[in-house]
Amino acid sequence: MSASPINTAGSATAPRSPIVSLQRVSKTFANATVALKDMTLDINSGEFVSLLGPSGCGKSTALRIIAGLSSPTAGRLVWPDARPGAQPGAQDHAISFVFQEPTLMPWTTVFDNVHLPLKLKDQSADASRKAVMEALEMVGLERFATSYPRELSGGMKMRVSIARALVTKPRLLLMDEPFAALDEITRFRLNNDLLRLWQEFGWTVIFVTHSVFESVYLSNRIVVMAARPGRVVADLAVDAPYPRDETFRTSHAYSDHCRSASEALQAAMAAEGDSGH
Numbered sequence: 013m014s015a016s017p018i019n020t021a022g023s024a025t026a027p028r029s030p031i032v033s034l035q036r037v038s039k040t041f042a043n044a045t046v047a048l049k050d051m052t053l054d055i056n057s058g059e060f061v062s063l064l065g066p067s068g069c070g071k072s073t074a075l076r077i078i079a080g081l082s083s084p085t086a087g088r089l090v091w092p093d094a095r096p097g098a099q100p101g102a103q104d105h106a107i108s109f110v111f112q113e114p115t116l117m118p119w120t121t122v123f124d125n126v127h128l129p130l131k132l133k134d135q136s137a138d139a140s141r142k143a144v145m146e147a148l149e150m151v152g153l154e155r156f157a158t159s160y161p162r163e164l165s166g167g168m169k170m171r172v173s174i175a176r177a178l179v180t181k182p183r184l185l186l187m188d189e190p191f192a193a194l195d196e197i198t199r200f201r202l203n204n205d206l207l208r209l210w211q212e213f214g215w216t217v218i219f220v221t222h223s224v225f226e227s228v229y230l231s232n233r234i235v236v237m238a239a240r241p242g243r244v245v246a247d248l249a250v251d252a253p254y255p256r257d258e259t260f261r262t263s264h265a266y267s268d269h270c271r272s273a274s275e276a277l278q279a280a281m282a283a284e285g286d287s288g289h
C-alpha cells in the first residue's frame with residue numbers, strides 16, 4: 013500500500029519538526045536475526061504515532077533503539093533539538109517508557125513506585141511530593157498514594173505505571189503495548205485518559221500495538237511494519253479530529269480508517285520475507 017501524506021489536523025499540538033529521525037536504522041542480533049532493516053522514519057513533535065505490525069516485525073526493537081536501550085547495528089538516530097555535545101539518550105531527550113507489564117515494586121506503596129524515577133535522580137520523597145501527587149492526579153489515583161500494588165486492579169496498576177512515566181515530565185512517551193493485557197472496557201477507558209492527557213500536555217507519543225482498532229482510535233499517524241526483515245511498509249494518516257470519543261468509535265470515518273489500516277496490515281503480512289535479508 014502506498015504511503016499517504018500525513019495530515020495532522022486536529023492533533024493536540026501541530027507537529028513542528030522531527031523530534032527524532034531514524035535514518036536507515038538496522039538491527040541484526042547476534043543470532044543473525046534481522047530485527048530491523050533500513051528503517052527510515054521521522055517522528056514529528058506533538059504526533060501520536062502508532063507502530064502497527066505482526067509479531068516479530070521489530071516494533072519493540074525500534075522503540076528500544078529510540079529509548080537508547082539498544083543500539084542500531086547500522087544507520088543512525090538524529091535528535092534535531094539535542095543540545096550540542098549532549099549524550100544521546102533518555103536523559104537529554106526527556107523520554108519515558110511504559111511497558112506492557114506495569115512492573116511495579118510490590119513491596120512498596122503507589123507513592124514510592126511513582127517516586128522511583130525521581131529517586132534515581134537523587135530527589136527525596138519530600139522534594140518530589142508535589143510532582144508525584146500531580147502525576148497521580150493525572151491518572152486519577154491521588155487517593156491511592158498509600159495503597160500497595162496488590163490492592164489495585166490491573167487497570168489501576170497500569171495507571172500507576174503511566175504516572176511513573178509522567179513524573180519526570182517527558183517530551184516523548186514510548187509505550188510498548190501498554191494496554192494489551194487489559195480487558196476491553198478498561199482498555200477503552202485508558203485509551204480515553206491517554207488521549208485527554210496527550211491533548212492537554214502535548215507530548216509526542218510512539219505507541220506499539222497489534223490492534224488496528226486501537227491504533228486508529230488513538231493515533232494521528234499509523235506506521236505499518238512487516239517482518240523478516242522488520243521494516244516500514246506503509247505510513248497512514250488518521251485525519252479525524254480530536255477530541256475523540258465513543259462517537260468516533262462508532263462513526264463511518266472510524267470504520268473507513270480501520271479498513272485502510274487492516275488492508276495495510278494484510279499487505280504487510282503478505283509481504284513478509286519479500287525483500288530477504
Ligand SMILES: Nc1ncnc2c1ncn2[C@@H]1O[C@H](COP(=O)(O)OP(=O)(O)OP(=O)(O)O)[C@@H](O)[C@H]1O
Binds near residue numbers: 067074242
Ligand atoms: N535479544 C534478541 N536476540 C535475538 N533476537 C531477538 C532479540 N530481541 C528480539 N529478537 C527478534 O527480533 C525480531 C523482532 O522482535 P521485536 O520484539 O522487536 O518484534 P515485535 O514486532 O515487537 O514483536 P511482538 O509484537 O511479538 O512483541 C523477532 O524475530 C525477535 O525474535
